[in-house]
Amino acid sequence: MQLDIDVEDWPTGQWEDLAGRAALAAGEVTPELANARLAMSVLFTIDEEVHELNREWRDRDGPTNVLSFPML
DSSP states (O other): OEEEEEEOSOOSSOHHHHHHHHHHHHHHHSGGGGOTTOEEEEEEOOHHHHHHHHHHHHOOOSOOSOOOOOOO
């Protein structure tokens, strides 16, 4: 799986490593997710930006802790 990670306005940490390990673990549990043709984008950001994304893409007026767009 191709992995694209952005960290914006987030506390210092090893977020890229964490996301990479999560993607590898998902591929071990569900082999279909280990396909090199798949892509996953991860954005670590603040509530205000997630609020905007929810309004734009999901017609929800508030932040959530996870915003996902399944493609399978």
